[in-house]
């Protein structure tokens with residue numbers, strides 16, 4: 001543990017007094033002492049955006065819980081990463097998400113749902129989003145029926161890693177989804193098919209075509225056909 005000085009913050013995390021450098025987030029501090037806080041929108045490779053709120057923790061018993069991935073540690077505060085209030089909030093967030101999106105292929109999210117005792121029938125009248133599956137290139141499929149709008153793919157395609165800016169926000173309100181500019185097909189977008197967006201997606205929304213084909217029960221020949229790179233794109237990428 002680093003020594004306390006003017007640039008260090010000392011506070012209590014789950015009953016343990018710890019000292020961390022100023023600017024450390026509560027998530028980082030928790031990880032330093034081996035505490036796990038669930039995350040969905042947060043990823044080590046992307047800038048924390050505080051969108052999903054599943055990482056909320058209790059700071060000084062305050063009325064509003066704080067998102068651990070963006071809230072910084074404060075001097076003399078008392079933080080609880082998991083108590084009854086925190087659990088109730090996380091459970092509700094997961095239940096709301098589950099009522100709007102197909103989460104069945106998000107392994108870590110499924111584990112979270114088990115851990116927090118999610119009631120999958122909590123919002124029986126909620127209507128799940130319905131999007132067509134985007135199967136417009138030989139590399140990967142986009143199924144926004146499974147998208148939690150965590151923004152990781154957009155960020156990793158932009159300044160956080162790839163600097164390609166192939167992805168953006170499509171439509172507004174309930175129909176908001178990740179899209180290419182003007183919803184053009186991936187082959188016509190600036191996408192270079194690096195696969196980084198697939199790597200950070202916490203659900204099955206982005207999936208390599210081979211994996212998707214196997215799930216659909218396609219034969220090896222059908223998968224080979226489907227993943228064949230068209231001549232024009234081949235020339236462009238050579």
Ligand code: SF4
Nearest residue numbers: 157191192194195197
């Ligand atoms: S595969 Fe395409 S959309 Fe995905 S991160 Fe790479 S360039 Fe961006």
Ligand code: SF4
Nearest residue numbers: 147148150151153201
């Ligand atoms: S497609 Fe995946 S990574 Fe992108 S916003 Fe949706 S859930 Fe997040």
Ligand code: FES
Nearest residue numbers: 050052053055069
């Ligand atoms: S993980 Fe912190 S708000 Fe999503």
